[in-house]
Amino acid sequence: MAVTGISANRLELLSIADAVAREKNIDREIVIDAIEEAIQKGAKSRYGAHHDIRAKIDHKTGELSLTRHTTIVADDWEPEDELEEFNDSAMVRLRDALKRDPEAEIGKEYIEVLPPFEFGRVQTQMARQVVTGKVREAERANQYEEFKDRVGEIVNGTVKRVEYGNTIVDLGRGEGIMRRDQSIPREVFNVGDRVRTYIYDVRPEAKGPQVMLSRAHPGFMAKLFSQEVPEVYDGVIEIRAAARDAGSRAKMAVLSNDSSIDPVGACVGMRGSRVQAVVAELQGEKIDIIPWVDDEPTFIVNALAPAEVSKVVLDEDADRVEVVVPDDQLSLAIGRRGQNVRLASQLTGWQIDIITEAQDSERRQKEFAERTGLFQEALDVDETIAQLLVTEGFATVEDLAYVEAYEVAEIEGFDEDTAEELQTRAREFLERQATELDNKRKALGVEDGVLEIEGVTPQMAVALGEGGVKTIEDLADLATDEIRGGHEIRGGERVKLAGVLESFNLSQEAAELLILRARVAAGWIDASELPQPEPEPEPEFEDVEGEDAFAREYDDAEGEVEAVEPEGDTDEPQDA
Incomplete structure (x- = not known):
């Protein structure tokens, strides 16, 4: 851009600003400000970089004014940091200003209007760089504002290029990138292909906002159901959780806010029409749709379907759950390469350990034998008495030593004297153990x-x-x-x-x-x-009815909650 005179180019400046603003879809004022900065830098390269030169374009007439400013500072003015110094081209001390201007005061500015000048090759290149940089910054800010509130939406775009497995998608007012791990395996795109993707993140990085796209994200599947199922779109049915092994299998938990509507049936549709539309978009991905329930053991059982579950034991402190399944259901519960249990774990938020009934029985027998041996050794009793204590739920010697005496006396075959003798022996054992431990601690x-x-x-x-x-x-x-x-x-x-x-x-x-x-x-x-x-909440008691109800058994010694499935049929997820 060459400027040969101020007034001669005023209409041209506004025309340039309008054209760039329309082409780049940015504010006209931003373009005019960029041109002002470009002219200002060109003038500084002409008159000297230390001068305080300002360019101003009238946004209505296009008239350009170029001025040099000199500011009055105090006589004892000192720089605020080491990088700053007194600039005699843009500053004048009060004592020197008073010699020429009796009305001089600190902060007053002297403004000198500069004449028009021609841009040379250097000034033109500098101006082009300034305007291009400012326009690019405005485009980036525009793109970020455009997409920052669209996280969680499905967008349509055109494949612009494919680089090292990453797909660059033209979204109209910007570009998005779908990394290799966010695409469905074995799915290949060519330049010009139309593609539907899910915006899962927008990052304002230095090189420009990065719109992160995905077709493997669980949210993509959930949004597809929102488009295919009116009840989901209207909020009557909620998708509470989703987990995917992209291109292979997925699990989705749904909840209906209307008791008259079956959430699973609504998502599947007549003869599977609704779910099949989603499956087609996901390249044949198998989808298990299960009902969401607040009761965690029930939800975990549903999530592991189609496998049958015998028992669920929750360890809430460690966020782990142990699931016992029949021996012939182990491979089905785990799934191919652990897929079923992995997806169930992601869906429920619990780390799931699966064992068979035989393994559970073997472990219980081992624990029973270990506890029996502990009581035999600690209390010096025969195997029968020790087994009775274990059968009644005593897991440790501490349990026996400090429980109420009547609870021991009520065991079949025991009386008050037997209970007292056993508790005395238990306390003596604990005292001996404590002394031994204390001596060992001191020795260490x-x-x-x-x-x-x-x-x-x-x-x-x-x-x-x-x-x-x-x-x-x-x-x-x-x-x-x-x-x-x-x-x-x-x-x-x-x-x-x-x-x-x-x-x-x-x-x-x-x-x-x-x-x-x-x-x-x-x-x-x-x-x-x-x-x-935190203060402990008041206990709430409510009747649990229905075929999905579970009876909970609380074991204070183990800190676990055991959920036992009731007899009868249970709802199984429908799968597409």
């Missing part, structure tokens, strides 16, 4: 203060000593992985690291709390920094 050099920390048992104190943790400061300096165990990468391989208290199966929260309490005891932090326990 573990100080008394470690045992006084809330949550540290004598057994833990011994384990800490064997792991080299002997003082409060040693415990306070540990990380959670050093307590619970973890993994690290060594030489490109994942290596297991043992934790000093790994055998105690502490949760992440319990390990963190133990470390924080040690830091309080060591004086490193204040007790107020400890997490405060």
Whole structure:
């Protein structure tokens, strides 16, 4: 762009600004501001970079004014940082200004109108770069504003190019990228193909906003159902969770807000018409649609369909669930390459461990034998009495020692004298054990203060000593992985690291709390920094009816919830 005179090019400037704004779909004011900055830089290269030169274009007439500004500063003016210095081309001290202007004051500006000048080759190139850069920035900002609120939408586009497995899609007012891992396996696109994709993220990066597209995201499947099923679009049916193994299989949990509408049937459609439309878009992906229920054991059972489930045991502290299935259902529950259990785990948010009834029976027999042997040794009783205690639900010697005496006396074949004798022996055993543990702790050099920390048992104190943790400061300096165990990468391989208290199966929260309490005891932090326990909610009791109901058994010793499926038919997911 060459400027030979101010007035001669005023209409041309506005025409250029209008044309660029229309072509790039950006605000006309942004283009005019960019031209002003370009002219201003060109003028500085002509008159000197230290001058405070400003260019202004009238947005209505296109008239361009070019002015040089000089500002009055205090006599003792000092730069605010090391990079700044007094600029005698744009500043004048008050004492010098008063020599020429009796009305001079700090902050006053002297404005000098500069004459028109011609842009040389250097100024033209500089102006082009400034305008191009500003327009590109405006385009990027426009694109980000266009797509930032469209995350979670399905968009139609045209394949622009394919690079190293990544597909660049033209979305009309911008571009999106679908990375290889976000496309459906074995799906090939060519330049010019029309494609439907799902916006799962928009990132404002330095090189421009990145619109991240996907056809493998679970949200893509959910949105397709929203387009195919009017009840989902209207909100009558909610898609509460979805999990996908793109191109192979998917699971989706649905809930109806209208009791008269079957959510599974509505999503499947007459003769499967609705679900088949989605399956066709997903390249034949098999979709299991299951009913969502608030009862977690029931939901887990539904999620594992078509496999039958005998029992579900929840460990809420560790977010794990153990599922027992008949021996002939194991392969079906796990699925090909673990697909069924993996998708069920993603859908429910629980880590699912599957065992067979035979394995469960074998484990229970082993636990029964171990507990029987424990009672025989600790109480010096015969096998029959020990088995009776285990059968009645006593898992540890502590359970027997501190329970109410009548609970022991009520066992068939026992009386009050027998109960008293057994509890006495149990307490004596625990005292001997505590003395042995304390002596061992002292022999290992573990100080008394470690045992006084809330949550540290004598057994833990011994384990800490064997792991080299002997003082409060040693415990306070540990990380959670050093307590619970973890993994690290060594030489490109994942290596297991043992934790000093790994055998105690502490949760992440319990390990963190133990470390924080040690830091309080060591004086490193204040007790107020400890997490405060939430008040326990009032227990709610409600009658559970229907064929999906489950009876829960609470085991305080194990900290688990066991859910037993009732007899009768259960709803199985319909699958397309």
